[in-house]
Amino acid sequence: MKVEHVGAKRLMSVDDEKLKFVGKCMDHILELAQETLDTTSTNILIWLRSPQHSVPGNQPFYVPQETLETVYFLHYTHRSP
DSSP states (O other), rough: OOOOOOHHHHHHHHOHHHHHHHHHHHHHHHHHHHHHHHHHHHHHHHHHHHHSSSOOOOOOOOSSSSHHHHHHHHHHTTTOO
16 A cells, blocks of 8 residues: 555554554553543533533433443454454
């Protein structure tokens, strides 16, 4: 495949070990975010979802994807080529 864009060439030259490391870091960040969401009270989640800073929202903040979807995509992105 011929790539002319310099930035794209640089990105394509990243080795698999570095990509795996970045993937593991992202997984850890997402796990911490999910744990934080799971342990945060509903009252705070309602304020997080509010479009205004002075009024709480109608519904609490939530993760739009179901857990099974997240697990599927996690395994999909970590599969071997």
